[in-house]
Amino acid sequence: MTMQIPGSEHFSSRPTNLDEITSGLPETLEVHTVTQEQIDDLDPLTYEVVRHRLWSVTEEMGEALKRMSGSPIVTDANDFDFAICDELGQEVQVGLYNTMLAGAVDLAIYWTLRNRSHNPGIREGDMFLCNDPWVGGGLHQNDVIVFQPVFHEGKLFAWTSAICHEPDLGGVGLGSFSPAAQDVFSEALPTPPIKVVKDFDLQDDVVDVWIRRSRVPMLVNLDLRAKVGSNTVGRKRLEEVISQYGADTVKAVMKRMMADAEGRLRGKLGELPDGTWQATGYQDQSHEGDRGVHKITVAMTKQDDHLTFDFTGTDPQAGMINCTYAGMRGGVMLALLPILANDIPWSAGGLMRCFDLVSEEGTINNATYPAAVSRGPIGPAWLTGTLVAQCLSQMLDRSADLGKSVQAACCGTWDTAVVAGLDERSDVPTPFLNVMMEPMAGGFGARPEMDGMDTGGLFCIPMGRIPDVEMTEFLYPLLTLWRREEPDSGGPGRQRGGVSASLAVTLHGSSQPAGLVLASAGKAVSQNNGLAGGYPGNTGLDAVARRVDIGQILAEGRIPQSLDDFGGDVEIGNCYAQSYLAPGEVLYMNWQGGGGYGDPLLRDPHAVRHDVVEDKVSAIAAAAVYGVVLTEGEVDHAATGRRRAEMRDERRKRSRTETRDRGKLDTARARRIDDNLVIDGDTVGCAHCGHGLADVTRDVSLGLAIYDGPSTDAGPQVTSDPAHYVDEVIVFRQRCCPGCWTAITSSIVPADHIDSTEDVSRIGVAGLVATQ
Numbered sequence: 176m177t178m179q180i181p182g183s184e185h186f187s188s189r190p191t192n193l194d195e196i197t198s199g200l201p202e203t204l205e206v207h208t209v210t211q212e213q214i215d216d217l218d219p220l221t222y223e224v225v226r227h228r229l230w231s232v233t234e235e236m237g238e239a240l241k242r243m244s245g246s247p248i249v250t251d252a253n254d255f256d257f258a259i260c261d262e263l264g265q266e267v268q269v270g271l272y273n274t275m276l277a278g279a280v281d282l283a284i285y286w287t288l289r290n291r292s293h294n295p296g297i298r299e300g301d302m303f304l305c306n307d308p309w310v311g312g313g314l315h316q317n318d319v320i321v322f323q324p325v326f327h328e329g330k331l332f333a334w335t336s337a338i339c340h341e342p343d344l345g346g347v348g349l350g351s352f353s354p355a356a357q358d359v360f361s362e363a364l365p366t367p368p369i370k371v372v373k374d375f376d377l378q379d380d381v382v383d384v385w386i387r388r389s390r391v392p393m394l395v396n397l398d399l400r401a402k403v404g405s406n407t408v409g410r411k412r413l414e415e416v417i418s419q420y421g422a423d424t425v426k427a428v429m430k431r432m433m434a435d436a437e438g439r440l441r442g443k444l445g446e447l448p449d450g451t452w453q454a455t456g457y458q459d460q461s462h463e464g465d466r467g468v469h470k471i472t473v474a475m476t477k478q479d480d481h482l483t484f485d486f487t488g489t490d491p492q493a494g495m496i497n498c499t500y501a502g503m504r505g506g507v508m509l510a511l512l513p514i515l516a517n518d519i520p521w522s523a524g525g526l527m528r529c530f531d532l533v534s535e536e537g538t539i540n541n542a543t544y545p546a547a548v549s550r551g552p553i554g555p556a557w558l559t560g561t562l563v564a565q566c567l568s569q570m571l572d573r574s575a576d577l578g579k580s581v582q583a584a585c586c587g588t589w590d591t592a593v594v595a596g597l598d599e600r601s602d603v604p605t606p607f608l609n610v611m612m613e614p615m616a617g618g619f620g621a622r623p624e625m626d627g628m629d630t631g632g633l634f635c636i637p638m639g640r641i642p643d644v645e646m647t648e649f650l651y652p653l654l655t656l657w658r659r660e661e662p663d664s665g666g667p668g669r670q671r672g673g674v675s676a677s678l679a680v681t682l683h684g685s686s687q688p689a690g691l692v693l694a695s696a697g698k699a700v701s702q703n704n705g706l707a708g709g710y711p712g713n714t715g716l717d718a719v720a721r722r723v724d725i726g727q728i729l730a731e732g733r734i735p736q737s738l739d740d741f742g743g744d745v746e747i748g749n750c751y752a753q754s755y756l757a758p759g760e761v762l763y764m765n766w767q768g769g770g771g772y773g774d775p776l777l778r779d780p781h782a783v784r785h786d787v788v789e790d791k792v793s794a795i796a797a798a799a800v801y802g803v804v805l806t807e808g809e810v811d812h813a814a815t816g817r818r819r820a821e822m823r824d825e826r827r828k829r830s831r832t833e834t835r836d837r838g839k840l841d842t843a844r845a846r847r848i849d850d851n852l853v854i855d856g857d858t859v860g861c862a863h864c865g866h867g868l869a870d871v872t873r874d875v876s877l878g879l880a881i882y883d884g885p886s887t888d889a890g891p892q893v894t895s896d897p898a899h900y901v902d903e904v905i906v907f908r909q910r911c912c913p914g915c916w917t918a919i920t921s922s923i924v925p926a927d928h929i930d931s932t933e934d935v936s937r938i939g940v941a942g943l944v945a946t947q
Contacts, residue, residue, distance in 0.1 A: 183544035186309045188286040193263050196288050206262040207330040215429045225428040232412040233268050239408040243401035248340050251642040252612040256340035257320045262331045265524030267429045276511050277523040278505030282311025287368045296927035299326040302372035307365035314502040316363035317341050325410050327422045335409035337402040347390035349692045354463040354751035356495040356547035360478035398553050433525030440529045441480035451476045452569045454562040457701040460750040461494025466902045474568035482530040489538040496553030497542035506559030509635040514567045514580050553589035572849040585634040585771030586617025587702035590766040596689030609651045616641040616666050618673030618768030627673030627769035652684030662793050663891045667800045668709030668771020669778050677767035681725045681761045688757040693748045699897035701923035707850035708918035709771030713892035717748035720761040736945045773850045774918040775801045776819050780810045800890040823916040830880035832913045837867025866914025879910040886923045904920035
């Protein structure tokens, strides 16, 4: 438990009444705004032209940042974002890159207006730098934002911002990840907004203080200048738009963009029945040496045209797996933008008016200072987004139209590995530090009518890319032995989750051991859950092949294809660990694929055969998980029918059931809840056989059969032993219809996990009953 630091609450930024910000500004800082009448009088054609011009401004900002940055995190992986905000910081337009950052940018501007407008002042030609995740702008200290006020005729008109992940900003651990951290003082220093540009001049003293903290100061310096350049492009292009169309017109368009986004999202929500949906997930381990699991839980309530996300019951902050309020909010945006707002322009300032957050302070996704938060965006914020996506998908799944946006969890989390050492490929050896960005090729979750994209990317970075192998080998003394898709890594289901990939890399051009930092989750407890009975994708696995000489193996003409081919000893990495990689040894990473949708026993056998041919699914998994028998490469339909019947009978024998008679439903007239559940009157039943599962007027739970077994029962996609990471018992839990033995839920969870299907009110049936 971290100690409380008096005065730290001053740096906690929250959404606020904008009138309070305006009233607190000095008289010398005038703001430009427009009336509602001016917004309503906008010509539709002008509105569309200016709206697209603003979009082009943000796109050009992004291109400027990429062209000037020397970091593969930006230039290859696209882990950055940018925004245009109105005069008070509301986000008018955000980019298609790291969308989680949309939940934090406005918070930094709100804080700056409240705390910097008097001293040192906010003036034309200024830019501010911030990496304080409690203030906002980013989700942990390595997210560094540079943002600027844009003035027109002496009045504050707008703000632009550019933000990216920096490879290292100091602290105990390489890449500023300290696996043993218990508080922020072991990590990179959080810096509240500080004026880094004044009168359009970069301030050398501030720059020196900034880059002095880093292990790679030249790269951090270049990124800083790239963000300054990106903002300069944004300001100049925005001034051009104002010059062409007039300040009042441009501002009216900005306000209208947010109002339209809000209105369209509210309209979509208003079409759906009211209800509450719940999801719970876990972080396995909180820091180096920890063997516990740490819970995040959310109850999403949809009432009329508004959402409330209630995280009450989430575990207290612990170790390094915490995120601030900005991270929690960013996690919500991670899910909301692609699932609910995929057909709405991403004017985040309007979209965020449509939901409220309820959370206890001091929890792992709303941590108070001085909690360690270096894992924030790729740990609890990401899991928050995954759980919110699960709730949103359950809500939308009942709608034939909106159900197209339903998607199982994508790739679970980010698998962090940082390798740093000495590059001896030139006459003058130089230090190097590489954050391995290959896990950008995560597997997407399955949808009701299509498989997840294989190595399709990350849910939170729509424009993300995997680094070029040759560029990585050019920049760093590393040799990639393989980078390939892995069969069985996608979650089995009626629609299969997208497969993930693995990487094997060794030092090449360095005779000294390199430092290695690992930070990940989802190795004991699944974080890439399926939907509607679909199985989770693979568990993550990181390992180092010790006491091997890859140089000798290659010299002998042998090309290793697996960990076993290296020989030596395989050292399995914990979720959080500080280690080393010696010359000749091999770092192996296998990150996570997407969750499946629907019972795998309902998958088209020919689709399974195609997956086997394409090496997406092994022949073993085809028979053991999908129940598909292949004879000489073709589907044996008779044998497949028998095998699937046997597997349903196995589910019956191994499960415990509750005797309950709730009749039989006419599935033809019942209303859909999801792929497996329907409701008719007051009765919830199985969509496949009509077996009654619950009477909502007297039952608090669905009458499902339940099975708890070892996690390996989920199939060969389970690549790691939970007992290696945590002390709690981890099980494969499957709930089935006791009528036809179709899987309703399938997950890898702690044995004491409380499933939301145990509570009828938590699967959103109330609104359906009320409207029948």
